[in-house]
Amino acid sequence: xxxxxxxxxxxxxxxxxxxxxxxxxxxxxxxxxxxxxxxxxxxxxxxxxxxxxxxxxxxxxxxxxxxxxxxxxxxxxxxxxxxxxxxxxxxxxxxxxxxxxxxxxxxxxxxxxxxxxxxxxxxxxxxxxxxxxxxxxxxxxxxxxxxxxxxxxxxxxxxxxxxxxxxxxxxxxxxxxxxxxxxxxxxxxxxxxxxxx
Amino acid sequence: xxxxxxxxxxxxxxxxxxxxxxxxxxxxxxxxxxxxxxxxxxxxxxxxxxxxxxxxxxxxxxxxxxxxxxxxxxxxxxxxxxxxxxxxxxxxxxxxxxxxxxxxxxxxxxxxxxxxxxxxxxxxxxxxxxxxxxxxxxxxxxxxxxxxxxxxxxxxxxxxxxxxxxxxxxxxxxxxxxxxxxxxxxxxxxxxxxxxxxxxxxxxxxxxxxxxxxxxxxxxxxxxxxxxxxxxxxxxxxxxxxxxxxxxxxxxxxxxxxxxxxxxxxxxxxxxxxxxxxxxxxxxxxxxxxxxxxxxxxxxxxxxxxxxxxxxxxxxxxxxxxxxxxxxxxxxxxxxxxxxxxxxxxxxxxxxxxxxxxxxxxxxxxxxxxxxxxxxxxxxxxxxxxxxxxxxxxxxxxxxxxxxxxxxxxxxxxxxxxxxxxxxxxxxxxxxxxxxxxxxxxxxxxxxxxxxxxxxxxxxxxxxxx
Ligand code: SF4
Numbered sequence: 001x002x003x004x005x006x007x008x009x010x011x012x013x014x015x016x017x018x019x020x021x022x023x024x025x026x027x028x029x030x031x032x033x034x035x036x037x038x039x040x041x042x043x044x045x046x047x048x049x050x051x052x053x054x055x056x057x058x059x060x061x062x063x064x065x066x067x068x069x070x071x072x073x074x075x076x077x078x079x080x081x082x083x084x085x086x087x088x089x090x091x092x093x094x095x096x097x098x099x100x101x102x103x104x105x106x107x108x109x110x111x112x113x114x115x116x117x118x119x120x121x122x123x124x125x126x127x128x129x130x131x132x133x134x135x136x137x138x139x140x141x142x143x144x145x146x147x148x149x150x151x152x153x154x155x156x157x158x159x160x161x162x163x164x165x166x167x168x169x170x171x172x173x174x175x176x177x178x179x180x181x182x183x184x185x186x187x188x189x190x191x192x193x194x195x196x197x
Numbered sequence: 198x199x200x201x202x203x204x205x206x207x208x209x210x211x212x213x214x215x216x217x218x219x220x221x222x223x224x225x226x227x228x229x230x231x232x233x234x235x236x237x238x239x240x241x242x243x244x245x246x247x248x249x250x251x252x253x254x255x256x257x258x259x260x261x262x263x264x265x266x267x268x269x270x271x272x273x274x275x276x277x278x279x280x281x282x283x284x285x286x287x288x289x290x291x292x293x294x295x296x297x298x299x300x301x302x303x304x305x306x307x308x309x310x311x312x313x314x315x316x317x318x319x320x321x322x323x324x325x326x327x328x329x330x331x332x333x334x335x336x337x338x339x340x341x342x343x344x345x346x347x348x349x350x351x352x353x354x355x356x357x358x359x360x361x362x363x364x365x366x367x368x369x370x371x372x373x374x375x376x377x378x379x380x381x382x383x384x385x386x387x388x389x390x391x392x393x394x395x396x397x398x399x400x401x402x403x404x405x406x407x408x409x410x411x412x413x414x415x416x417x418x419x420x421x422x423x424x425x426x427x428x429x430x431x432x433x434x435x436x437x438x439x440x441x442x443x444x445x446x447x448x449x450x451x452x453x454x455x456x457x458x459x460x461x462x463x464x465x466x467x468x469x470x471x472x473x474x475x476x477x478x479x480x481x482x483x484x485x486x487x488x489x490x491x492x493x494x495x496x497x498x499x500x501x502x503x504x505x506x507x508x509x510x511x512x513x514x515x516x517x518x519x520x521x522x523x524x525x526x527x528x529x530x531x532x533x534x535x536x537x538x539x540x541x542x543x544x545x546x547x548x549x550x551x552x553x554x555x556x557x558x559x560x561x562x563x564x565x566x567x568x569x570x571x572x573x574x575x576x577x578x579x580x581x582x583x584x585x586x587x588x589x590x591x592x593x594x595x596x597x598x599x600x601x602x603x604x605x606x607x608x609x610x611x612x613x614x615x616x617x618x619x620x621x622x623x624x625x626x627x628x629x630x631x632x633x634x635x636x637x638x639x640x641x642x643x644x645x646x647x648x649x650x651x652x653x654x655x656x657x658x659x660x661x662x663x
Binding site for chain 2: 022178185
């Protein structure tokens with residue numbers, strides 16, 4: 001089942017300069033009762049976004065109309081906590097294609113990559129530069145080029161390279177899926193099972 | 198050539214193939230599933246029109262959503278009931294063994310795996326749940342995965358994984374009375390932070406770790422993920438073999454003896470090289486508790502919450518945000534705060550040994566009037582054992598009540614939610630904002646510390662009451 005093909009991105013960004021954003025904040029446990037992958041975007045950052053009566057909380061960035069776009073820029077250690085893939089689904093479902101941080105939790109990174117959501121890990125200093133640029137001008141355009149593995153600020157030209165596993169890069173650029181790959185080597189797996197007994 | 202670490206030995210034996218410049222294809226021996234992270238994986242299998250590759254290697258149980266009272270009745274919450282029923286349906290349709298509600302083997306995935314002997318040394322184990330790291334206590338490579346990966350295991354018994362780096366944490370010395378495995382792991386996380394283990398798989402070693410029971414070792418490995426590490430493991434020894442022996446799915450007779458001979462080889466070579474090594478001394482470890490909103494924000498109960506000046510300027514904003522959520526002042530003492538709730542349970546501390554410890558502590562004492570206490574066994578077997586050993590009676594005589602097994606207030610997906618603003622001392626593993634219910638405030642500690650809080654009604658060092 002091929003997934004979406006990842007295209008280069010040029011977009012404004014939503015800043016969330018908070019450290020240790022954990023998966024319980026991204027999508028609280030009480031919203032994990034669905035049995036399909038859709039609709040989680042509605043409850044993305046639920047308890048930061050809405051009060052207990054369901055009203056928008058003013059100070060939270062997703063409720064600030066000045067900020068929009070398909071890039072979410074988060075603080076250090078983004079996505080820590082539980083393995084719930086619902087966190088990646090919620091961010092993707094809300095409309096983000098890229099999450100930028102100076103540090104990602106391992107499982108979150110895998111989950112994001114398995115869902116066409118690109119985690120871009122940048123240096124602490126580039127992360128500060130990004131936050132400053134967005135803070136100064138919410139219309140700041142950020143460019144993410146997966147082919148060349150670069151992230152840059154359009155206006156200033158400030159740019160940095162990011163790492164990605166070459167296999168995962170190929171998957172994203174071509175819309176390949178890990179399960180299709182594993183199914184294609186089933187004979188090898190059967191052979192492996194036989195060889196170990 | 199340098200020797201191999203225990204982790205390398207197990208991992209390398211399970212590599213089916215290597216993708217050039219990419220992850221390894223890792224074979225998975227045992228797969229545990231629960232109701233929350235599996236439905237989308239089964240749906241994926243069905244939409245591909247394929248069947249499960251090795252259904253006999255997957256075991257299921259509903260734990261996250263289940264009520265902890267009246268389990269013989271149908272689940273009241275409609276969405277929870279639907280999700281639990283979906284698991285039953287999927288297991289029936291695809292030939293997966295299920296230990297459903299009221300089954301004698303029902304319980305939290307990470308409690309039932311070890312107690313049924315499904316967890317064994319040298320295996321690879323995964324579950325769509327980050328605390329799968331618990332099973333590493335037996336010397337297995339066990340870690341949490343996402344739902345796409347659950348689907349991979351269902352489809353092929355393999356996942357694609359980059360090999361993590363290796364860290365060894367050695368804790369030597371002897372733990373003082375009243376200092377438990379939970380304090381050891383909270384101490385380690387407070388030292389290395391909630392992200393200090395990211396990218397690593399941890400091996401725990403040293404005389405303190407060796408001296409721990411299997412329950413204690415599970416508590417330590419369980420919280421590996423709280424430092425960001427993918428998992429943690431401990432080389433198996435006689436304590437491990439004795440625990441596994443005689444369990445339902447463990448090898449028996451000659452097979453067991455042969456297995457033990459193989460398991461004895463499972464240790465890091467003397468000349469193995471780790472990417473990182475850390476050493477701690479038991480003499481410095483005391484009863485610990487967290488005061489913030491990530492598990493790395495922990496301190497000794499007798500200490501004060503760090504002053505803002507002690508915090509790295511780059512992280513002060515997050516630090517202050519966290520304390521504001523907790524309603525705590527930087528620089529103030531930790532002990533003496535009034536506690537509203539205590540929760541003893543979860544895959545970290547919901548085992549029989551934990552209940553025994555609590556019972557022993559509260560025997561002859563009374564629960565403080567204003568404290569609501571939830572004591573939740575990790576499994577049906579733990580519940581039964583607590584009844585048999587008279588633990589239930591001791592608890593009741595002191596004003597406590599034993600509930601029925603499940604994840605409960607660890608993540609508050611069922612009705613066990615700590616109300617907004619209330620302060621809870623919990624033996625679980627996460628103190629994130631709202632983890633135990635919207636607006637709830639959580640301090641993580643050992644079962645002993647939770648029991649001490651229940652009895653005194655305030656945060657107290659349990660040693661003063663031993
Ligand atoms: S007890 Fe808590 S941490 Fe453990 S599996 Fe359940 S929800 Fe997860």
